[in-house]
Amino acid sequence: MIGAFPMTVTSVRAPRHGLGVSAAPRKRLSHRKALTIFIGPFLLLYLLFYVIPIGYAIYQSFLTVERVGTFGPATTVFGGFTQYIAVFQASDFWASVLRVLAFGAVQVPVMLGLALLFALLLDSPLLKGKKFFRLAFFAPYAVPGVIAAIMWGFLYSPSLSPFSAVTQNIPFLGADLVLWSIANIVTWVYVGYNMLIIYSALLAIPTEIYEAARIDGASNWAIAWQIKIPLVTPALILTAVFSIIGTLQLLAEPQTLRSFSTAINSTFTPNLAVYTTASVPNYSLAAAFSVVLALSTFVLSFVFLKVTQRRAFA
Amino acid sequence: MQRNLRTVAMAAAVVSALALAGCASATPDTASGGCEPSDGPVDLTFTSWVPGMDQVVALWNEKNPDIQVEFQTGPNGNSGTYQNFFNQIKAGNAPDVGQVEYDALPSFRVQDGLENIAGCGDILAAGDQFVDWTWSQVTFGEDNAVYAIPQDSGPTAMYYRADLFEAAGIPVPTTWAEYADAAAKIKALGSYITNFPKTDVNWFAGMVWQNNGQWFENNGEDWTVDLTSPESLEVADYWQGLLDRGEVSTLASFSDEWNASFNTGQQWTWISAVWGASTIKSGAPDTSGKWAVAQMPQWNAGDDAAGNWGGSSSAVLKGSKHPYEAAQFALWLNTDPDALEMANELGGLYPASKDGANLPVFTAGQEFYGGQKIYDVFAEASAQVIPNFVWGPTMTQTYTDVSDGFGAALGGSGTLADALATGTEKTIAALKAQSIPVAE
Incomplete structure (x- = not known):
């Protein structure tokens, strides 16, 4: 640019x-x-x-704290890689990274699959009321993440939920399910956003291609599968990269749900671990966590792009 | 052109990094430079999470046109306000006066976040006006040191649904053994005797406190950390038993769900501090008149030990430009009869001031508690609080780590006792990370 x-x-x-x-x-x-x-x-x-x-x-x-005695004045000094060594020894932090990776492995494909499906439906000649559905699918994205989490927190809650017959029997906020309850919130919020990106890519496809395909006898299904999806692959990859980054940075939803659920600990996601460490307060370790997290996000996104690039942009 | 841009960006980055390095390497301000009254009008800021504090502040502002206080509210200390304070202290724009619970005072002192206000007028002499153990918390037992003004204390007792106990014919428990018996009977009736508050580790500490246990020790040079003393483990095993038998609920405390369970009669008791009186009142309005208060259950029949949960001080935070006025405001806030009465009425605070506890509001019967003079119970409990409980220097971290362990125990992996062992380990690691000396 x-x-x-x-x-x-x-x-x-x-x-x-x-x-x-x-x-x-x-x-x-x-x-x-x-x-x-x-x-x-x-x-x-x-x-x-x-x-x-x-x-x-x-x-x-790269700083570390030094002090004399219990309440002696603290001085920050250059500590080299002290904090980074602590990062690689922090099993809670790495457990949280694995947790969000598991989350991403399930949630991102589900969300992008739905987004693609909705985008294809909006683009198909069969659907009526496209404007309404476009807005309806997109509307959750206009709800701030924290508000969405509070709303879903009440929906999941065993006795306050309007669906308490269900929530009293299925512990959505319990230790086993809470991660997937969060996945549901994130999916609900971001499907519309990703759908819009994919839909824009669909709109950019020249209609001559469809005409040619039809003359060759292609059905709507074949057009979607063999023309539309391959042509929007770059958009799919873009949304996937955004989603990978978003997954590793998960914070607002678990943080908000902590007031509804006892199953979310202080190091549930990497960003929550950073937040908790900063509130000790141990700013240097929190900063080292952040740097490592940013680098991991960068590496993961880069690897994903490298792996998919040849296919998508060939 | 791209190369040019990159050069500009690089140069800017280097310059900013240098500027930051310059800021950071400036030596910390060690000279406190006395505590003198300021000339002319003074504006102060005060942060607290106690409901109704804004109205107490309005009363001060009315009486003191030259010292105007701006009130800011926030979440409970460990839920966010402390983190804000730490960040603000680091950034040099902390409020002049902040609410800090006793258990957080060592953390703030370790982070060099508190002004010593012993030299601010007659603050040092004000010590006689406060309950002894609260004053020793704010002075750290040192001479010529006052790091905060005690505000309230949180002696614990047992809130219970007098109507439900009577209707079910279950005797009101006076020992922990009777409490466990009652828990089983109440479970059979489809309710819970109480909720186990996973996140309120300071509540758990209060239970250990009642059992004459300690978690920390500071000999002036280094700290000893042990959350797994026999007294502490006795408490952990007791509650683990109730949890294993499903006799206590495990809701997120102070949540809407939790309020609802009190309001609908799902919870029969709450072992809580004196300030809990207003919590139940606002969270469970439908149960008005049905509650009563008794001394908390004892480990040995016939004892009268009480614990303490919470209780705050008003601390003058580091960086205040007007420590003298801030200290005077803090003293007024916690000794003036009108202020104390308002703080109780609106915020449910039970004053740390000795005279404050004799105010008319604390001798009257409480309608919500069936007309019972509940503060008599708490006054008795307050006198039984063991005075020398020691808090660690990274309490927020200790609470978080123990709470995570409790959460795991509730989720079925590990026990409360395991959580205390892990909490000990992690606290020692956190102290070492901050170069705070630990005795092995």
């Missing part, structure tokens, strides 16, 4: 400064100016809210 941008500017300006030798230095100057105006605000916010916090977290993760 950034690479393409200066070219557009140049081509617009070219006719104005078409002649004269002196145009060259002025051209460079205004070019820079335009760049500053367009990139500046982004760069500033990017620095303030992205680069600096990350830099600070990395810096913080």
Whole structure:
């Protein structure tokens, strides 16, 4: 995106400064100016809210506390990889990583499968009331995650739920099911969002392809399976990467459900573990957790892209 | 062009990193620099989660036009306010006065979050006005040190549904053995004797406190951590028994579900602190007039030991620009008769001030409790609270880890006793991570 941008500017300006030798230095100057105006605000916010916090977290993760006696003044000193060693020894943290990976392995395919199904239905000529369904599927995404979790918390709750006949017999908030109860909330919220991305990709497919397919005698089913799905694979991969990142960063739903369920411990998800560690307060260890989590997320997303890239973008 | 941009970004990152490093390596401010009154009007901020505190603050503001206090509310300490305080202390913008429970004072002191207000006017002399054990909590037993003003205490007793016990013909238990007998009978009637609060590890500590146990010891140089003393394990095994037999519920405490179970008569008792009186009142309005309060069950018949659950202080947090005024406000808040009466009426606080406990509001019968003078029971309990219970320096962490273990036990893996053993291990690890000396 950034690479393409200066070219557009140049081509617009070219006719104005078409002649004269002196145009060259002025051209460079205004070019820079335009760049500053367009990139500046982004760069500033990017620095303030992205680069600096990350830099600070990395810096913080290399610190450790020293003190004299019980209540002696604490000083933070450079501790090298002390905190990272602690991270790799923290079995609770790694258990939480495994928990969200299991969560993702089940929830992401289910959610994206549903999103794809809904997108195909919206795109199919058979469905009536498309506008209504598009909005209806998307509406849960407009509900903030915390509100959604509170709402579902009440729905799952054994005695307060309107479906207490069911919830009294199935412990949705118990130790065995609570992870999947959370998966249901996350799916409910994000199916519509992912559906919209896939649906946009479907709309971008040229209709000539369908016409050609029909002339060749393809059914709606064959069009969906052999034309639409292969052509929206890049969108599916995009939503999958978003979902993998979102899964590893799961926080709001389990955190909110803690006031409904005794089965969610303080290290239920990696982000919850970071939150708990920061509230000890042990900022340096929390920062090291965050850095490791960010790197793991990056690696996982990158590996997923690498594995799928050849097929999708060939 | 892309390379240029990257250079700019890199340069900016380096500059910001350097700037941050500069901030962080500044030496901590060790000189407290006396405690003198400020000239001119002063604005203070005060954070507390006690309901109705805003109205007490309004009363102060009315009386003190030159020292205006802005009130901020938040969740219960361990549910978020402490974390906010720690973050704010680190960022240097903590409220001037904050509510801190006694069990959290060591954590705040270890994080250098408390101002020593002993030198702020006549604060040191105010010690006589407070119940002895609360004053020793805020001074850490040191001379010339006052780290907070005691606000309330939480002596524990047993709230029980007098009507249900009578109707069922079950005697009101006075010992833990009788309590277990009653639990079985109540289970047979389809209700629970009480709820086991997995997340309220400070409640569990109160039970250990009643049994004359300790979790921490500090000899001035290093800490000893042992959550698995015989007294502590006796309590754990007792509740494990009730849990195994399904005689106590395991709802998330203070949740809507929990309130509902009190309101619908599912819960017959609650071993709780004096401030719990208003919790039941607001959470279970349909049960008005049906509750009564008795001394909590005893381990040995004929004893009169009580535990303590909660109780807070008003601490002047590090970084306050007006520690003198903040200390005066904190003292007024916790000794002024009008303030104490309002804090009780609206927030259910039972004052740590000796005179406060004799206010008319604490000698009257309570309609919600069938006209019983419940504060007489708590005054008696308060006198029986063992004075020297010691809290650890990373209590939030200890609570979290024990609570996780309790949660696992409720989910069927491990026992409460296992949770205490794990809690000990993890607390020792957490102390070491903070370079706090631990005796092995």
